[in-house]
Amino acid sequence: MAFRLPDIDDTQAPLLDHLIELRTRLMRALFAFAIAFGICFYFADDIFAFLVRPLTQAFPPGEGRLIYTKLYEAFFVEVKVAIFAAFFVSFPIIANQIWAFVAPGLYAKEKRAFLPFLIATPVLFTMGAALAYYVVMPTAFHFFLGFEGQTGGLKLEALPGTGDYLSLVMQFILAFGISFLLPVLLMLLNRAGIVSRAQALSARRYAIVGIFVVAAIATPPDVISQLLLAIPLILLFEGTLLLMWFTERRDERERAENEQAEQGAAAE
Secondary structure, three states: OOOOOOOHHHHHHHHHHHHHHHHHHHHHHHHHHHHHHHHHHHOHHHHHHHHHHHHHHHOOOOOOOOEOOOOOHHHHHHHHHHHHHHHHHHHHHHHHHHHHHHHHHOOHHHHHHHHHHHHHHHHHHHHHHHHHHHHHHHHHHHHHHOOOEEEOOEEEOOOOEHHHHHHHHHHHHHHHHHHOOHHHHHHHHHHOOOOOHHHHHHOHHHHHHHHHHHHHHHOOOOHHHHHHHHHHHHHHHHHHHHHHHHHHHHHHHHHHHHHHHHHHHHHO
16 A cells, blocks of 8 residues: 655645634734724823822821932833733733633533633732732832931932832732742643642642742832742642642542443443
8 A cells, every 4th residue: 555645735734724723813803903902092090099098097197208310211101001901901912812812722521621711810810910009019018108308318209110119010000910820830730640649749838939039020129928828829729739638539439430330231
C-alpha cells in the first residue's frame, strides 16, 4: 500500500482557518476594549473620584489635596484611569472571545473541568480588589497620614500627586486581585497532575515564606499592608489544600467505580 504525504494545501488550510479566526477574535476583543475606553474616558473624572474616596476619608474633614506638578499630568492620569477601567469593563467580552477560540479544541469533559476556573478567576480577582479598596487602602492611608505634624519647627504635610496616587491605587488593586488567583493556579496544577495535595502539604512552610515575600514586594513598605495581604493568601492556600483533598477523594472514588464496572463487564 503506497503511503501518500499530505499536500501542502491540505496542511495549510486548517492553519489559515485558525489564524483567520484568531484575528477575528482579537479584533472583536480590541473593538470591545476601544468602546469601553471611550466610555470610561468620558466618565474618567467620576471613576477617579471613586478611587480617591479612601484617601479623602483618611484626611480630616475638609482637609487634604491632590496636586500635579506637570501641566500634562492630570490629562494622562485620566487616560490611565480610562485604560485601567476599560480593561475591567471589557474583560467579560475578552474572556468570552478567548473561550470561543479555545473551546472547540476541548473535549466535553475538559470543558466541564475548565469552566469553574473561568468563573472563579474574575470572582477571586474582584474579592482581592474589594479587600484592597475597602479595607487595606483606608488602613494604609490612615497610617501614612499619621506622620503629618511638626518636625524641626516646620509643618510636615502630605501633598500627594495625582499620578503617584493613581500608581499606588493600581498597585494595591492589581497586587491583591492577582494574588487572590492563587487557588486557581494551584487547582489548575493539581488537575493537570503537576502538583498533588501531598506535595503542596510538604511545601507548606516554603509556600508561607513565599507568600510573605510576595506580600513584601507587591505592597508598599509598611507591615500593615503586608500582613493584610499575607494573611488572606495563607487562608486561601489552606482552603485550596482542603479543596484538593475533596477533589482527589472524588477522583479516587470515580476511578474505583470505573474499575468495578469494567471488571463486572469483563466477568459477564
